[in-house]
Amino acid sequence: MYTEQVMDHFMHPRNVGEIEGASGVGTVGNAKCGDIMRIYLDIDDDQIVRDAKFKTFGCGAAIATSSMATEMIIGKTVKEALAVTNKAVMEALGGLPPVKVHCSLLAEQAVHAALWDYAQKNGIVIEGLEPPVDDVDELEHEDEEE
Amino acid sequence: MIYMDNAATTGLSERAFEAMRPYMMENFANAAGTYSFAAKSSAAMERARGQIAKVIGAKANEIFFTSGGTESDNWALKGVVEANAAKGRHIIISAIEHHAILHSADALKKQGCEVTVMPVDADGLVDPKTVEAAIRPDTVLISIMAANNEIGTVQPLEEIGEIAHRHGVIFHTDAVQAFGHIPLDVDKMHIDLLSASAHKFHGPKGVGILYIRRGTKIAVFMDGGAQEKRRRAGTSNVPGIVGMGEAAQAAMEEMETAMPAVAALRDYMIARIEKEIPFVKVNGHREKRLPGNVNVCFRFIEGEGMLMLLDAAGICASSGSACTSGSLDPSHVLLAIGLPHEIAHGSLRLSIGENTTREQADEVIEQLKVIIPRLRSMSPLYEDFVRTQA
Numbered sequence: 001m002y003t004e005q006v007m008d009h010f011m012h013p014r015n016v017g018e019i020e021g022a023s024g025v026g027t028v029g030n031a032k033c034g035d036i037m038r039i040y041l042d043i044d045d046d047q048i049v050r051d052a053k054f055k056t057f058g059c060g061a062a063i064a065t066s067s068m069a070t071e072m073i074i075g076k077t078v079k080e081a082l083a084v085t086n087k088a089v090m091e092a093l094g095g096l097p098p099v100k101v102h103c104s105l106l107a108e109q110a111v112h113a114a115l116w117d118y119a120q121k122n123g124i125v126i127e128g129l130e131p132p133v134d135d136v137d138e139l140e141h142e143d144e145e146e
Numbered sequence: 147m148i149y150m151d152n153a154a155t156t157g158l159s160e161r162a163f164e165a166m167r168p169y170m171m172e173n174f175a176n177a178a179g180t181y182s183f184a185a186k187s188s189a190a191m192e193r194a195r196g197q198i199a200k201v202i203g204a205k206a207n208e209i210f211f212t213s214g215g216t217e218s219d220n221w222a223l224k225g226v227v228e229a230n231a232a233k234g235r236h237i238i239i240s241a242i243e244h245h246a247i248l249h250s251a252d253a254l255k256k257q258g259c260e261v262t263v264m265p266v267d268a269d270g271l272v273d274p275k276t277v278e279a280a281i282r283p284d285t286v287l288i289s290i291m292a293a294n295n296e297i298g299t300v301q302p303l304e305e306i307g308e309i310a311h312r313h314g315v316i317f318h319t320d321a322v323q324a325f326g327h328i329p330l331d332v333d334k335m336h337i338d339l340l341s342a343s344a345h346k347f348h349g350p351k352g353v354g355i356l357y358i359r360r361g362t363k364i365a366v367f368m369d370g371g372a373q374e375k376r377r378r379a380g381t382s383n384v385p386g387i388v389g390m391g392e393a394a395q396a397a398m399e400e401m402e403t404a405m406p407a408v409a410a411l412r413d414y415m416i417a418r419i420e421k422e423i424p425f426v427k428v429n430g431h432r433e434k435r436l437p438g439n440v441n442v443c444f445r446f447i448e449g450e451g452m453l454m455l456l457d458a459a460g461i462c463a464s465s466g467s468a469c470t471s472g473s474l475d476p477s478h479v480l481l482a483i484g485l486p487h488e489i490a491h492g493s494l495r496l497s498i499g500e501n502t503t504r505e506q507a508d509e510v511i512e513q514l515k516v517i518i519p520r521l522r523s524m525s526p527l528y529e530d531f532v533r534t535q536a
Contacts, residue, residue, distance in 0.1 A: 016523065028528060031491070031527060032488065034467060034488075055524055055529050056524055056526065057525045057526055057527045059446050060450055060454045063451060123275060
């Protein structure tokens, strides 16, 4: 059901962990739905993402998308990181089964939440960045519920 | 490969396969034929009917062949409701029934049937007293499973059956997980209808039975030819039926010797998991439990990742997490026993059988001791938990 790339990022996830004194931390999702992602960012004075780490409670796709999302934003500017969409993460993973698309959205939202935390801490406005939504997962699932 | 998903399906036994083989090849006759070539097939079928009846203390003419547990469950619920409409349209089921029962009940509800769902306690047991209290003058059926497919809890069938009969209500039990694994007696347990499926006890897939106690009012399920006394039409699946009969007889012969060993291995696995892996919860009743069922929740992790890592280690198992159930919610069984969502997501079912060895059990536990900490090291829930402990 998963592509080789998803399996690779699940079996050998990149950037698992925490960053002490991170520039920004974002946590999205909820345990009720079975997915929680937390992303830590280390951003330097030039607004470049020097490092990113993640912790994820969730399925194989959730872990793989977190891993891929962190890979895709390391070395990017804050603006470029913000432009990494869930679609881009999915494409990099060679696609996801339809029921797992929300995992990629969660990864995008986790990056945004961490960037928002960074912006708030530093009094910066990042153009196009919206404040994080609570219960991203529930919002996503609304129309799927019976 | 280590196969620990026997509750999902079992492998066909050599003995059942050998019994089936002639009826797939040289004895291919339609059992309904009038020539002597067909008589062999119909005789083999009737022999199987007897073999199966014996397992549950029934008479051979009370066994009706179906395509499996799901069909039998559908037939029991829908057939009883249809045939007893004059009495009423109220049925009683439990919250932890298989989807074949739950969704049949939903379908009946849409047709105006009323359904009372019995809760279960933290071990997954139905309280017979609450069943009795739920009976109404228009109650036509009580359907409570013999043993649960996920957590293995065995229900007090005898008490529930006694209550049903005292109130003149038909009693059905979905015994798909129990048949051939634990003793069942339709008279002692006051059972009127019983569903079973061959592939859960080393028989072939696609064949099962509905036991119908003589005199039970139940509608015809499949219209067509005269098979199964005109109550379930369709050309008889002779090889399947023969294989099921042989597997049923083998299961009965071996129950007393094989099952205590399976149960001992189950208890050994549960004890080791509880002792050697922290933050674990055992699901289901500890004693009133299917011999082959191990079901535990590991806190702070989600089941699918666990299954994927087990699979990578060559181990087949299952989970009641949302990701594996194909819906957003974890298993209805785990929620019904009162588990919060986040704990239910971390469930693991290991269903062992007669062929499971101690070495395999040890290997699975050694793998879990690596996999669980690995997933926890990635879990923000575990990170938060550790922080609160510091």
